[in-house]
Amino acid sequence: MNQNDKNFLWLNREGKWLGAHWDGLEIAADGSLQLAPLALGNAADSQTLAGLPGPDGPAGIAVDALGVIYFSEPEKNRVLVIDACDGSQRPLPCLGEGSGLAQLSEPRSLAWSTARQALLIVDSGNHRIQVVNPLLGQVVEIWGHYGSAPGEFDTPWTIAAGADGSFYVVDYGNVRVQKFNAVGDVVPQFWQNAAAAKVLTQPAGVAAGQDDGAVRVYVLDATAHAVFVFDREGHAVRDDRGNPLSFGAGQLRQPMGLAAIGNNVFVGDNALRQVLQFDGPPWRFRGAAVGYQGPVAALAAGASGTLLVLPGANTSPLTLQVAKAYARQGVFWSVSITTQGKVGWHRLAAVCGELATDAHLQLFFHTSNSQGDAPAPPQLQADGSNPFTDTKWCAKPADVTDVFLGGGPGAYLWCGAWFSGDGLATPVVSQMRVEFNHETYLAELPGVYRQPACNGFLLRFLSLLETFNQETEDTIHNLPALFDPYAAPAAYLPWLADWLAVDLEEDWDEAKVRRAIATAFASYSQIGTPTGLRAALKEYAGVDAIIEEPLLHAAWWALPAPVTSPCGEQPSAPVTWQDTGNSILGYTTMLAPAETQGAVVGTTAVLDQSHLIQETDFGVPLFEDVAFQFSVLVYRGQLNCPATQQLAVSLIENWKPAHTAYQLCILEAQMRVGFQARVGIETLVAGPPPAVRLGESVGLGVGTLLGGQATGRIGAQSQLGVTTLMG
Numbered sequence: 001m002n003q004n005d006k007n008f009l010w011l012n013r014e015g016k017w018l019g020a021h022w023d024g025l026e027i028a029a030d031g032s033l034q035l036a037p038l039a040l041g042n043a044a045d046s047q048t049l050a051g052l053p054g055p056d057g058p059a060g061i062a063v064d065a066l067g068v069i070y071f072s073e074p075e076k077n078r079v080l081v082i083d084a085c086d087g088s089q090r091p092l093p094c095l096g097e098g099s100g101l102a103q104l105s106e107p108r109s110l111a112w113s114t115a116r117q118a119l120l121i122v123d124s125g126n127h128r129i130q131v132v133n134p135l136l137g138q139v140v141e142i143w144g145h146y147g148s149a150p151g152e153f154d155t156p157w158t159i160a161a162g163a164d165g166s167f168y169v170v171d172y173g174n175v176r177v178q179k180f181n182a183v184g185d186v187v188p189q190f191w192q193n194a195a196a197a198k199v200l201t202q203p204a205g206v207a208a209g210q211d212d213g214a215v216r217v218y219v220l221d222a223t224a225h226a227v228f229v230f231d232r233e234g235h236a237v238r239d240d241r242g243n244p245l246s247f248g249a250g251q252l253r254q255p256m257g258l259a260a261i262g263n264n265v266f267v268g269d270n271a272l273r274q275v276l277q278f279d280g281p282p283w284r285f286r287g288a289a290v291g292y293q294g295p296v297a298a299l300a301a302g303a304s305g306t307l308l309v310l311p312g313a314n315t316s317p318l319t320l321q322v323a324k325a326y327a328r329q330g331v332f333w334s335v336s337i338t339t340q341g342k343v344g345w346h347r348l349a350a351v352c353g354e355l356a357t358d359a360h361l362q363l364f365f366h367t368s369n370s371q372g373d374a375p376a377p378p379q380l381q382a383d384g385s386n387p388f389t390d391t392k393w394c395a396k397p398a399d400v401t402d403v404f405l406g407g408g409p410g411a412y413l414w415c416g417a418w419f420s421g422d423g424l425a426t427p428v429v430s431q432m433r434v435e436f437n438h439e440t441y442l443a444e445l446p447g448v449y450r451q452p453a454c455n456g457f458l459l460r461f462l463s464l465l466e467t468f469n470q471e472t473e474d475t476i477h478n479l480p481a482l483f484d485p486y487a488a489p490a491a492y493l494p495w496l497a498d499w500l501a502v503d504l505e506e507d508w509d510e511a512k513v514r515r516a517i518a519t520a521f522a523s524y525s526q527i528g529t530p531t532g533l534r535a536a537l538k539e540y541a542g543v544d545a546i547i548e549e550p551l552l553h554a555a556w557w558a559l560p561a562p563v564t565s566p567c568g569e570q571p572s573a574p575v576t577w578q579d580t581g582n583s584i585l586g587y588t589t590m591l592a593p594a595e596t597q598g599a600v601v602g603t604t605a606v607l608d609q610s611h612l613i614q615e616t617d618f619g620v621p622l623f624e625d626v627a628f629q630f631s632v633l634v635y636r637g638q639l640n641c642p643a644t645q646q647l648a649v650s651l652i653e654n655w656k657p658a659h660t661a662y663q664l665c666i667l668e669a670q671m672r673v674g675f676q677a678r679v680g681i682e683t684l685v686a687g688p689p690p691a692v693r694l695g696e697s698v699g700l701g702v703g704t705l706l707g708g709q710a711t712g713r714i715g716a717q718s719q720l721g722v723t724t725l726m727g
Contacts, residue, residue: 268296
């Protein structure tokens with residue numbers, strides 16, 4: 001295939017499907033398209049709920065910070081508690097039935113106050129809100145009483161807690177929504193602003209959430225069968241055209257129960273006996289929770305991405321898992337795709353994994369020479385029928401993800417895709433590729449087969465044949481990637497390492513393997529150098545080594561010489577001596593181990609002890625004891641493991657020059673004259689004497705003391721007042 005940057009286009013660029021639209025779909029974190037996520041329930045619970053009647057009014061659920069669940073039973077005038085540890089249920093203690101203090105009448109909605117660690121109970125029959133400490137079972141405060149003034153109630157219905165500590169209460173009898181701050185003071189301006197929008201007829205439910213940090217208050221209107229959106233001040237949130245935002249009017253029939261989790265809003269419907277999900281903005285309908293069929297008296301956000309549903313009729317709350325199921329259908333369509341002039345559109349391929357049994361994908365397209373000839377956008381159908389109803393769309397068979405476009409040259413192309421599933425599976429499309437002006441196998445045939453009368457069939461047939469070879473040709477095309485250590489598949493890394501003679505260890509992770517291969521060629525140029533050896537010990541053994549070469553510290557010992565004039569004349573000034581460097585015996589220079597002048601009669605001409613050298617080797621004896629030798633110094637703490645020490649020795653053998661000798665010096669916390677004698681580097685001066693071990697040749701009074709201070713020894717410890725004491 002003639003693949004280059006001029007005959008194909010990617011629709012997904014950098015995780016953004018630019019110039020495209022979709023409905024019922026969601027872009028995943030990796031940029032792939034899939035059906036929108038929905039909540040998932042237990043189908044067995046739906047069978048249990050099949051015969052339950054719908055509730056005559058809302059109930060309530062609340063969850064505290066420890067995961068304890070509270071729910072109300074308005075018919076029995078009580079609130080129950082579900083323990084977070086063992087799941088046991090019990091009535092909330094110290095609350096009775098009636099109209100007095102700590103008594104309830106038709107308790108409906110509940111809310112948890114994080115700031116006060118208290119439970120707020122909408123005591124609907126008593127027209128008030130009771131604030132209860134659940135640990136003590138005591139009422140700590142009461143908000144409101146019967147009336148119509150701000151802060152008073154007539155049959156309060158539902159309550160919602162905001163992230164800022166505020167509370168929103170549907171005052172059903174007074175047909176309004178009141179706001180209270182964290183300490184229970186009413187905020188009249190909220191309803192004044194909300195009433196000014198003139199969008200609410202009969203508020204029946206309320207929920208509070210956040211949208212990109214902004215507080216959003218969702219109010220369910222029982223008459224309009226819709227949810228309206230307000231800000232924290234009560235102002236109606238409006239769309240780009242200035243209209244108040246609302247959703248659900250086309251889906252809700254008998255709504256009850258409202259909850260907000262992130263950008264998702266869940267609404268119960270007792271006519272449909274479902275939990276409907278909307279996401280936004282602009283809060284579009286996503287579908288009904290999968291696996292739940294039953295009445296809904298209350299909804300609430302649970303712990304760890306769950307949604308709690310209270311069916312009512314004296315039943316316990318049920319748990320739905322958020323984003324564990326999928327919408328049953330979704331559509332994708334592009335705007336007009338164009339290149340420079342008319343082209344021969346060849347192929348549309350959707351890059352996706354293997355489709356699940358109950359997940360389906362169908363591709364559509366349309367080509368034209370006029371941008372105004374665009375097909376109508378697809379519309380999701382409630383009955384799940386084909387959303388691409390415009391006859392301009394050319395449909396391909398379902399689950400065929402690689403299609404031939406064909407047709408005459410065209411300037412514009414429109415692409416579409418219909419996603420569908422059973423609610424538990426979804427197609428996942430990571431990319432779509434459009435090819436045009438493609439050089440097919442037809443060009444390889446004799447000219448007679450390229451005539452217009454023949455090439456219509458042949459072009460389709462050969463394009464189909466190309467797809468059989470697609471994988472092989474793609475492998476050939478992508479062959480250079482196999483030689484890139486950071487792009488090659490993990491299975492090819494051992495093969496690539498063999499090319500560069502890199503020995504891989506079994507305990508290396510993939511990142512280390514790739515790094516070793518990538519740096520192999522550069523590291524080979526450093527073999528035989530201290531830099532390369534240090535890097536190898538650090539990378540492969542985790543050892544920080546110090547490498548010393550004695551030859552680098554060796555120098556001639558030369559005495560200064562008098563300065564002479566260029567003509568050999570003796571200077572009249574006092575004799576000065578030329579600088580010969582820092583020739584300090586025992587510090588920067590050393591004496592040769594053998595006589596450098598050879599055999600001299602009467603001095604070095606001793607049988608079997610004379611040292612004869614050639615003139616060309618003059619000075620060699622001065623350095624022959626330190627030449628081609630080096631030391632590797634490693635701290636004991638890095639070589640505690642025998643395997644690490646063995647690996648370090650192996651690395652030194654492989655990376656050192658072949659003609660050199662080395663000594664691996666393990667630095668201990670002690671001083672050894674001539675070996676470890678640099679205080680603060682590899683020597684410690686302090687601490688008690690070492691312990692005596694049985695079986696070792698240690699003499700008392702020589703290297704070991706039974707107690708007291710060591711005695712002085714002539715030649716060893718003989719500094720009076722310093723190392724030796726008299727008496």
